[in-house]
Amino acid sequence: MIRFENASVTYRGGVHALKDLTLEIPDGQMMVIVGLSGAGKSTLIRAINGLVPPTEGDVIVDGISVRKASAKQLRVLRSRIGMIFQTFNLVKRTSVLNNVLMGRLHTTGTVRSLLGWYKPADVEIAMQALERVDIVEKAYARASNLSGGQQQRVGIARALAQEPSILLADEPVASLDPPTSHVIMRDLQRINRELGITTVVNLHFLDLAKLYGERIIGLRAGELVYDGPGAQADEHVFRDIYGRSLSAADVMGEDAAPAVAL
């Protein structure tokens, strides 16, 4: 379980990116965060794995305080949290398998990992992760030779290889075209349902948020302005979150999407 307890994040320079946030995300939930650019969505996600620790209050993940954790504890905590990025963040010059095996570094000794001498069991876990996102045939291809959608699936496989209990995804489809976006979102949804992994996703297309979010929270200027089931979020709700009327730019609206009324 993830619990924000009056958590605030103030960046150096004085930007209050998160303000006194209290929030509970139960195990196994698929939660989507929406909000305008600069609302603090990325900050919220990064507070969960301590990439951006809260400056006030605290975030408790599976009973561990992100703010008070030692460097060692934080690494253990991070190993249980997979992360997926907008720009995939793969090492392009190496193989897909090597990228996915990065998810096994946390259980691999320093000498072994320096030599690239992964245990067969770890390679097996990496291969299974690739199979789960249906891209195992590219295991020995160079990451740079993959399309955007394929790279993001490798990114998901890398996170899955950690065998995490939580998955964080910061705008995972913002660099992808609409049909590919749905493929990736369905992958995440399937993983969430089949493996019961708590999933927190930032999305800026409202139709995607409504379609895939079991629960949606809305952020505006670092504050929680909406919290409710995805099915109930209608146009009025989103207008409230954004503080302005909606436009065509706020929805992905592609034929490949199963029809959703907003």
Next chain:
Amino acid sequence: MTGHAGGVAARPPKPGRSLVLPVGTFLFLVLTWASISEEFGIGLVSRLSTSVPIFLARGPETLAALLRPNWGFLPQTVEPMLETFRMAVIASVIGCGVALPVAFLASRVTAPNLAIFLADRGILSVVRAIPDFLYALVFVFAVGIGPLPGIAALILFNIGVVAKLQSETVDGVDVGPIEAARASGAGRLQTIRWAVLPQVLPHYVAYSLYTFELNIRASTVLGIVGAGGIGRLLFREYKFFNWSNVSVIVVELFLFVFVIELVSIILRRRLV
């Protein structure tokens, strides 16, 4: 676009001023100052007028000797040439090997903290400021004539060059994979190994081969100060005006550098 209330925003002022004019003026002044001295520029013209005729008188003879390598001299060059080669191999392996971790400590992206980063950068600039033949002189003085002081000098030279180039390459890596590794709970060394090294390995190989080539060439100078290699022989033949013998060594060095260049091209094509 919507939401731009109140019309067009003011354009920002152009940041800073162009450096073209001040730098250009400075360069022009330095060049002028350098030219009006005795030895260069204007002085050089008058000097050339006396030296060119002398050269023209002696030149054809020298040139002819240079173009007619005395291949009978070749067997004598084999041993010192091999010594040069062995020196360069040892100095490159050790120097470039040490330079890799030193480079990671000298980049802001991979250094564990600011103190280590600054200390490493500082030491590196001192190491690089001292020329290789000066190292050789000091080591010859310390341990005596032979290849050992030459190797020691080349190692320091290689560390200085490779660590600097490599650390600047590390500065420019894509930090996305580093963030991903950190977020997965990987340690610092693991992150460097798997998120940074694959990005900079091709450069490292290229820099290492380049310093190996520089080491072969440096042997000509090192030999003069008694630090082993082909340089001693080259210098001796030069002093006796045995241009046909000098020519053999020059051809050998040329072939050497050429082969290294070929290997470098092939390796880089495979690695990039």
